[in-house]
Amino acid sequence: MQKIYTLIVLMAVVLLGTSCNDEWKDEQYEHYIAFRSPLNNKGVTEIFVPYSRKGADGSSQEGKSNYQLPLIVSGSTNNQQNIKVNVAHDPDTLQTLNLARYQHRTDLFYVDMGEENLGFVSFPGTVDFKPGEDVSLLDISFDFRGIDMSQKWVLPLTVVDNASSDYKSHPRKNYAKAILRILPFNSFSGRYSGTTLQNFVKGDEGSGSIVANTVTGYVVDDHTIFFYAGNIDEDRTDRANYKLFAEFNGAETGGIVNFYVENPELNFVNHKDASYRIIEEMDAVRPYLLRRYVIINNIDYEYSDYTAVPGSSITYIVRGSLTLVRTINTQIPDEDQAIEW
The missing domain is CATH 2.60.40.1740 (hypothetical protein (bacova_03559))
Incomplete structure (x- = not known):
């Protein structure tokens, strides 16, 4: 009698298992x-x-x-x-x-x-x-x-x-x-480290500087980007008036950066010829990752912020360098997918 009960239980388990498995053959959600x-x-x-x-x-x-x-x-x-x-x-x-x-x-x-x-x-x-x-x-x-x-x-x-x-x-x-x-x-746009780029009020350089953690470079064309001058950022309503263009001229490893503006009201003056260099190195822990550094040196210019205070203009001196770091997965062929944004 016990054997009969055991067989009945086993058959029930098999049937229930088969029924459950069959349910997954049907669509459980909408397409x-x-x-x-x-x-x-x-x-x-x-x-x-x-x-x-x-x-x-x-x-x-x-x-x-x-x-x-x-x-x-x-x-x-x-x-x-x-x-x-x-x-x-x-x-x-x-x-x-x-x-x-x-x-x-x-x-x-x-x-x-x-x-x-x-x-x-x-x-x-x-x-x-x-x-x-x-x-x-x-x-x-x-x-x-x-x-x-x-x-x-x-x-x-x-x-x-x-x-x-x-x-x-x-x-x-x-x-x-x-x-x-x-x-x-492009090859030069992105978020640069701005900790070594200092902004001074002209004539009051000894009173300390304004430093931004990051400075973003936006695409203009294949070899040109623009920053917002000094400490201007994208939260300023009139940010488009403060575009500082940076044109990169040189080889793959470095060259000259030509800074210029299109708005004459900025009273832009460039005091030095800026340069850039590119350094590439493989990651020591993950050897398939390439780290690409774009370093802009000898930044030294002045500009006028003519809208922050109505009826007056403040001249700033900007000096220092900027560094962009890109991490690239060399195992991924698509350029935009390979970069770890």
């Missing part, structure tokens, strides 16, 4: 369409794109680049059908984000680079998924020539669906929408 674009604490997804991207043959056209944005089909099983997903420019979501985050500070608003009249960006209106594919890529093309990086450029996108669509966009809004903060870069 929603979503972007792979996680948001940061500023409500956007930072995308670093080369100012000029090299083609397969090693050639490039200045200011032309692209980025491939992943779209995914969610669910516990693989997609088994052909899907044509509609993607569109989404200025309404950007407007909502700007108002919610910055309210009346319109000078801090993100600027929509997807406006057709600007000509900075283009992308196809559809993305195709084939059976067996759960990830597809939206190829976004950029033309950065003439872009002013004193503006905070973003590209807002959305997955579009309707009653006739054979798919559903993800019900979570931050999944079905992408707010891409576009950050083009």
Whole structure:
């Protein structure tokens, strides 16, 4: 009798196990369409794109680049059908984000680079998924020539669906929408250490200096970046008036940096010819990591801050050096993916 009971229990366990395993063959969730674009604490997804991207043959056209944005089909099983997903420019979501985050500070608003009249960006209106594919890529093309990086450029996108669509966009809004903060870069742009760059009020150099932990260099073209003069940063409403351009002329290991401005009201005077050098070394612990240093020496200039105090102008002296460090994973072939931002 005991053997019969044992056999019955074993059969029940087998049947229950088979039933549980069969459940996982069925879809447990919906096959929603979503972007792979996680948001940061500023409500956007930072995308670093080369100012000029090299083609397969090693050639490039200045200011032309692209980025491939992943779209995914969610669910516990693989997609088994052909899907044509509609993607569109989404200025309404950007407007909502700007108002919610910055309210009346319109000078801090993100600027929509997807406006057709600007000509900075283009992308196809559809993305195709084939059976067996759960990830597809939206190829976004950029033309950065003439872009002013004193503006905070973003590209807002959305997955579009309707009653006739054979798919559903993800019900979570931050999944079905992408707010891409576009950050083009060249070999010299990025966050420099500013601890050795000193800012003095002219005529009062003995009273101490103003030092910033980081100083950001923004792309202008393949060989030129701009900083904000002195201690000006992107929180200043009139920051665009204080752009200090740095043109790098030389070989791969170093050369001359030509500093200049386009705004005559800065009363800019350059006291020395600045230079730069580039040092590359492999990481001692992780030998596949390359550390690339760009060091700008002999910075010595003066400029006038003519808007901080209404009706008066303050002249500053800026002296010292700047250092940019880039960590590059040599095992990754794509330049923008290889850099550890």
